[in-house]
Amino acid sequence: MFLNKMKLLLFSFTINLLCFFQSNIASFSLAIENNNNNNDELNALLKFKEAISNDPHKILTSWNSSNHFCNWHGITCSKREQRVLELNLEGYQLQGFMSPHIGNLSSLQTLNLQNNNFYGGIPPELGHLSRLRLLFLANNSLAGEIPTNLTSCLELRRIYLQGNNLSGKIPMEIGSLKELQWLWLAKNHLSGKIPYSIWNLSSLLVLSLSYNNLEGKIPQNIGNLKHLQILGMVSNKLCGMLPYSLYNVSSLTYISATNNHFNGSLPADMFFSLPRLQLFEIGSNQMSGSIPVSITNATSLRRFDVTNNSFLGKVPSLAKLHDLWWLNFGSNYLGSYSLKDSEFLESLQNCSKLEILDISANNFAGRLPENIANFSDRLREIYLSDNLLFGEIPTTLGDHINLDVLTMELNFFIGSIPTTFVKFQTMKRLDLSYNKISGQIPPFIGNLSQLLELRISNNMLRGNIPPSIGNCKSLEILDLATNNLSGVIPPEVIGLSSLTVLLNLYENSLTGYLPGQVSLLKFIRQLDVSKNYLSGEIPENIGELVNLEYLNLQGNSFNGTIPSSLAMVKSLQHLDLSRNNLSGSIPTALQDLSLLEYLNVSFNMLDGEVPRKGVFGNSTAITLFGNVKLCGGISELKLPPCHGSKQPRHHSFKDIAVMIVSMVAFPVLLCSMFVAYMMRIRKNEPISDSSALNDLFEKVSYQRLHQATNGFSASNLIGSGNFGFVYKGNLASTNKVVAIKVLNLQKKGARASFMAECNALKHISHRNLVKILTCCSSTDHNGREFKALVFKYMENGSLDKWLHPDIERFEVPKTLMSLNQRIRILIDVASAISYLHYECAQPIVHCDLKPSNILLDDNMVAHVGDFGSARFLSKINDKSYKQNIISRINGTIGYTPPEYGMSSEVSKQGDTYSFGILVLEMLTGRRPTEETFQLGHNLHSYVRMAFPDKLLQIVDPILLSIEIEGTTAKKCLYSLFRIGLACSVESPKERMSIECVSRELNLIKNSL
Structure with missing residues (x-):
């Protein structure tokens, strides 16, 4: 029995011993395996460190053998196995490339290297990280394509790759990442279509593809993203309609798709199915239709931006949008030129958080509501420009003391600048240009010390320029052009050194000298004091304006010589000194200004030799007319040759004899010519x-x-x-x-x-x-x-034959005249008329401007001809012009201004009227002489009755057939019709000047 017990005890001991050895062998094997894996991860981390070329904050100094790598900065390991779970080095400005050895960190779940300076490509070896959930590589300089291998990381939840230089296409296999919730690819150079598989990522919460070169349409399958909250597609080349299924994704809070090619309209009920929507941005597309009526219940909406589209009609009440802080309706066709247009503005008084309001470039009419004072006290920016708003500016507008920007240009505001504007202590940009504001510039403008930009041009302001403007020490732009301002230019204003962009005092009645303080404008780029009554010499220190690109002093009474110091202004591109009393020679050093593209010194009293190099080597870039003593220059200028000074010489007897004979013969010859003249008179020759x-x-x-x-x-x-x-x-x-x-x-x-x-x-x-x-x-x-x-x-004949082809005689142009061509022709004609009115030594009125007198060369450049009715305007005191009285006006019915029928005085405004009719004819295709225009009706009244909501009904069918589609073309048409009507109003004083016409036409051309 005892022996049996001993056997049993020995057996039990043996079994336990074997278990002990087996257990320790497994642990020992695991330890060996962990040690091998740790060595792999250690080597991977060291290789990563080797790839870093710059560590400005010395973050990686802890990465050394004295510490276990789990204790290194930015490393998080698992507690038991000591495996790397997280590598986080965000925002340390590390520079280098991403080592492919990162792919050996097989347990890695989070890789965060964003906000650094990594370059090169994303290593495909990252596809080995099967447990990776978070990949943050945003805001580096990574280039190349997104590795397809990355889609093997099936546990990925978030991918942040925005703000790099990645190119190529988004991998088609990205749809295999079924767990993906956040995908940020914005601000790269990705191209091609959005992979179809993306629309099957049903777990997606955020999809950001903005600022790439993606193209194609968005399919209805986007509706599969039932949990999507943020959709960003800004600044791509995406097109087509936004799918209606998008508006059924009720979880959406942000939709941002500005600057693409989307078209179509918005569903009227979209805000009912998107109850959480806070941000909706669809600006700079080709959208049309009405503002959805359901917006009245969009109580969560904070930002609404539909700028630069073709939305039209009435704006619904926004009274329930209590959280709204950004509202941008700019550059559409909203409003109906009705007094009711302002109703929606009144509803804005309930939007207590509103900070930015933009309704510019629309069809809004009426007065600004008096309750504008009740609008949000948070208002920082208000844009009202380019509408048909009228009446006096409400004084209550000045109660918005936090305003930084207020633009009201291109309207019909009258009255004076409200004194309450003195409260705008944070105002940075104030633009009241192109209205009918009268009175004086209030001195309190000088108290707006934060002003960066002040524009009050093209109004009816009078009086002196307040010296107090010199207190605006931050002012960069000052534009007071085309008013009735008088007096001298205050030294405090022209010496305002902060003016670095523009000082424009063009077309006023300013007198006195150009103050020497102009030299303080050292960094200004544009200076224009043309068409005033300034006199004296041009200050020599004007050459100290080292950044000056545009200088216009024309149309004054400056005398003396052209300052040689202008040759020091190396940045000068445009120089106009014409129509002054300048004398002496043209400084030779001006030919060394390599950037100078335009030089006009016409109608002065200059003499001497014209330089040949630089801008003087291009006859189309310089204008020298009216300087009869100039000589030399390149042959294209056709100036007389310059002769060297001759030494005095002694006259021989033969010379003296010739002189005596000439003195005797000259009176005889003069008498003979007189007799011949009288005989011709008698013979009626x-x-x-x-x-x-x-x-x-x-x-x-x-x-x-x-x-x-x-x-x-x-x-x-x-x-x-x-x-x-x-x-x-x-x-x-x-x-x-x-x-x-x-x-x-x-x-x-x-x-x-x-x-x-x-x-x-x-x-x-x-x-x-x-x-x-x-x-x-x-x-x-x-x-x-x-x-x-x-x-x-002229190879292409007259404009008349292009506008009114004679089909019966087969006189049909080879091609149809596009809107762009018509605009360019109008620019050419306006340029010619402006030259005749303002750049000739003695202004000329054409008196018969019409399509048949406008000829087109082989490049479709317009040339005004037929001066058989032209008249000169005579000067009075070298400042103003008197209308010339003639016995008969030879203009053409329909193009001749109505005042010519009541008196015989011609004027520049008469040509402007003809030009306005020409504009309307080119847009409608209808002659002003049609039989339908009778009994007090004419082409002007015909267009005015259709303006603006029925314009497309009267546009030339040729234009409608070839290109009047999209927002841009329609806006151009509207602007052109507006110019035509403004030029052809009955009252000459109210007509737009041809120079303003030229500027606006060029703006329209540049917008196409």
Whole structure:
């Protein structure tokens, strides 16, 4: 029995011993395995450290052998196995590339390297991290494509790759990440279509794809993302309609899709199915339709931005949007030019958190509500520009003392600037331009010490410029152009050194000198004091404006010489000193200004040799007219050669004899000429009235013109006018195709028309005026008087034939005239008229502006011609111009302004009227002489009745058939119609100036 017990005890001991050894062997094996894995992770971390080239905060100094790697900075390990679970080095400005050895951290769950300076590609080896849940690599400089291997990390919940330089396409396999909740890929260079598989990631909460180059449409499958809260697609190339299924994702709080190519309309009930929506941004797309009526119940909405689309109609009440802080309706077609348009504005008084309000560039009319004082006291920015708002500016607007920005330009506000604006102590941008504001600039403007930009141009302000503006020590832009301001330029203003962008005092009545304090504008880029009554010399220290790019001093009475210091302004691109009393030579050093692209010194008293290099080597970049003593320069300028000074010499006996004979012969010759003149008068012979052109152009014979036109055959006839016919000809000697205008001298007024055209053509030269080549004043084969002018032939004929093609005679243009072409032609014509009115030594009024007098060359550049009705305006005291009284106006019915029928005074405003009618004709395709325009109706009233909501009903069908689609084209049309109406109003004083027209046309062109 005892023996059995001993056997049993021995067996039990053996069994326990074996278990002990087995257990320790397993632990020992596990220890060996952990040690091997730890060595792999240690090596991986050391390799990661080696790839770091810059560690400005010395974060990785703890990564050394004296510490276990689990104790290193940024490392989190599991407690038992000592395996790396998290690598977090966010925001330490580390620089280097991502080591592929990170893929050996097989237990890694979180990798956070965002907000550093890592470059190179994302290692494909990250695809080995099967347990990875969080990948944060945002805001680095990583490049290349997103590795497809990354989609093998099936446990990924969040991917942050935004703010890098990643390119290529989003991997198609991304749909395999079924656990993915956050996907941030914004601010990269990704392209192609959004993978279809993304729309199957049913766990997705955030999808951010903004600021890439993605394209294509969004499918209805986006509705599968039932838990989606944030959708960001800003600044891509996405197109098509936003799927209606998107509006059924009730979890959405943010939808941001600005700056794409989305079209279509918004569902009227969208805010009922999106009850949590706080942010909705769809600006800068091609959306249309109405603002959803359900917005009245969007009580969670905080930010609503639909700017730069084609939304139209009435804006619903926003009274229930208590949390709204950003509202942007800008650049649409909202409103109906009705007094009811302001109703929705009144509802904004309930939006107590509103900070930004933008309703600019719409169709809103009416007065600003008086209860604007009850709007949110948090208001920081208000944009009201480019509407039809009118009336006085409410004084209660000044109660919004936290305003930083207030823009009200391009409306019809009247009255004075409210004194309550003195409360705008934080105001940075104030723009009241292009209204009808009167009175004086209040001195309290100088108390707005935070102002960066002040624009009050194109109003009816009078009085002096307050010196107190000099107290605005932060002011960068000051624009007071086109008012009735008088007095001197305050030194405190022109010496305001903070003006670094613009000082514009153009077209006022300022007097006195240009203060020497102008040198304090050291860093200003644009300075314009043109069209005032400034005098004295241009300060020599103007050359200290080292950043100056644009300088315009034209249309004043500056005297003295051109400051040589201007050659020190190396940044100068545009210099206009024309229409002054400057004398002396052009500084040679100006040719060294490598950036100078435009130089106008016309109509001064300059003399001496014109430089040849730099801007002077381009005849189209410089204008020198009206300086009769200038010489030399490049051959294209056609100036007389400069002669060196001659040494005095002794006269020989022969020279003295010649002088005596000349002195005797000259009176005899003069008497002979007088006798001949009197004989011609008695015989009723016409005196050659083409002499005005003899000194400029070589005359051509009747015989040459007869041959050039095949005997003035009907097959060469290309047009006719009031006083003659125009033929196409080929001058054999020069092999030039020309247009020959032959006067019908049997018609009354033809000779006067010829003389007027000769006089006008002698004084003008501009790229948008028809260029005369020569003239003929002779007799024909039958001995009858013959007069003709020869012009450069215009390949594309007259504008009239493009606007009104004669289908019956098969006179149809090869192509249809686009909106862009029409705008460019209007710009050309406006430029020509502006030149005639303001840049000629003696201003010229064309008096017969119409499509048949506008010719198009082979590049479709417009040239204004036919100066047979042109009239000069005479100067008075070198400052103002008197309207010339003539006996008969030879304009064309429909284009002639109404005041010409009541008096015989011509004016610049008369040409402006004709230009306005031209604009309306080019937009509607209808002649102003149509029989339908009778009994007090004309083209202006026809357009005015359709303006603005019915404009598309009267637009030229050709335009409608080829391109009037989308927001941009429609806005351009609206702006063009507005210009045409503003130029052709009945009262001459209310017409827009041709210079303002030119500026607005160029803005319209640049927006296309």
